[in-house]
Amino acid sequence: MFITGLGAAGTVVVAGGSYSIGCTGTFTTVTGSINNGQTVCVRHTTALALSTTTNTTLTIGTTSDTFSSTTAATLDPLLDADNDGIPNGVEASVSRNPLVKDNDVFGNAQLFVMQQFRDFLGREGEVSGLNYWVSFLATGGTREQVTAGFIGSSEFYNAYAPVARLYFADFLRIPDYAGLTYWAGQLRTGTSLAAISEAFAASPEFVSRYGGLDNTQFVTQVYQNVLGRAPDPAGLAYWAGQLNGGTLTRGQLMVGFSESAEYGASIANEVYVTMVYAGMLRRAPLPGGFSFWVSYLDAGNSQLSLIASIIATSEYHSRFLP
Ligand SMILES: [Ca+2]
Ligand SMILES: [Ca+2]
Numbered sequence: 001m002f003i004t005g006l007g008a009a010g011t012v013v014v015a016g017g018s019y020s021i022g023c024t025g026t027f028t029t030v031t032g033s034i035n036n037g038q039t040v041c042v043r044h045t046t047a048l049a050l051s052t053t054t055n056t057t058l059t060i061g062t063t064s065d066t067f068s069s070t071t072a073a074t075l076d077p078l079l080d081a082d083n084d085g086i087p088n089g090v091e092a093s094v095s096r097n098p099l100v101k102d103n104d105v106f107g108n109a110q111l112f113v114m115q116q117f118r119d120f121l122g123r124e125g126e127v128s129g130l131n132y133w134v135s136f137l138a139t140g141g142t143r144e145q146v147t148a149g150f151i152g153s154s155e156f157y158n159a160y161a162p163v164a165r166l167y168f169a170d171f172l173r174i175p176d177y178a179g180l181t182y183w184a185g186q187l188r189t190g191t192s193l194a195a196i197s198e199a200f201a202a203s204p205e206f207v208s209r210y211g212g213l214d215n216t217q218f219v220t221q222v223y224q225n226v227l228g229r230a231p232d233p234a235g236l237a238y239w240a241g242q243l244n245g246g247t248l249t250r251g252q253l254m255v256g257f258s259e260s261a262e263y264g265a266s267i268a269n270e271v272y273v274t275m276v277y278a279g280m281l282r283r284a285p286l287p288g289g290f291s292f293w294v295s296y297l298d299a300g301n302s303q304l305s306l307i308a309s310i311i312a313t314s315e316y317h318s319r320f321l322p
Helices: 088-094 109-121 127-138 143-152 154-171 177-188 193-201 204-210 215-227 233-244 250-258 261-266 268-281 287-298 303-311
Strands: 010-015 018-021 032-034 040-043 053-060 063-070
Touching: 010 018, 018 032, 040 053, 088 109, 109 127, 109 143, 109 154, 109 268, 127 143, 143 154, 143 268, 143 303, 154 177, 154 193, 154 204, 154 250, 154 261, 154 268, 177 193, 177 268, 193 204, 193 250, 204 215, 215 233, 215 250, 215 261, 233 250, 261 268, 268 287, 268 303, 287 303
Parallel strands: none
Antiparallel strands: 010 032, 010 053, 018 040, 053 063
């Protein structure tokens, strides 16, 4: 609020919150002094507990006002109030507190396996699947092996890997997380990869790279960008013919490249690192981390040791525990 009408500097007092003169981002609860023409921001923090009212009262001189909020009486079972990965409606069934970040995936095999279903398949695990993986862990299996199993499962891999390859082939960059998860969801629910590539090929990002080229130039450039080599004459003639004859659109053609065995082998580690980040950290890798881990796999280190390293990060830990 903007202060006017004070004849002289007045006291400013807050109860149930904090304030910042000048809205600098530095908040205090200590009584202070404020003058005409200054601004003051008040910070009000709602309760974490259910059915709880919080009042924040700001007093300037003899004038005061109160902001009040009351949290809901019940939690939405599908939401995750404490942001620990376990939906509110599931917390009680695994003896967790829906208002405490207590998803101990590191100490509790059941919680770890349940989280893999959410992270990679976007759903709660069915009993048979949960039992399978919990007993796998109980008989000497490792957490990284479980995670690798989920990454390699057809339900996850067949949705994410083709879309990730398409991003790399069409845009020559790390897939952004929002786009990757959106399009993987589309692929999982029946949209064809060719239709997704059509959408990609219509984007300004694609058009600005290739829009000015004729079909022969386009195919030549795609060979260079995607496969890292000049086209062989037969390949160039084949693909340019498909485009010239209207058999394929450019978007459809890109699937032929992104799903080729040659490209799949060359981009495999980039795709794997992208999928590890998407499932385990819910984000795209930054360029530095991406190139580090791709080089790590390129050097012959195992996917399991990559996954184990991610499990050991503080970022992964903080998804589930304080
Ligand atoms: Ca939760
Ligand atoms: Ca919890």
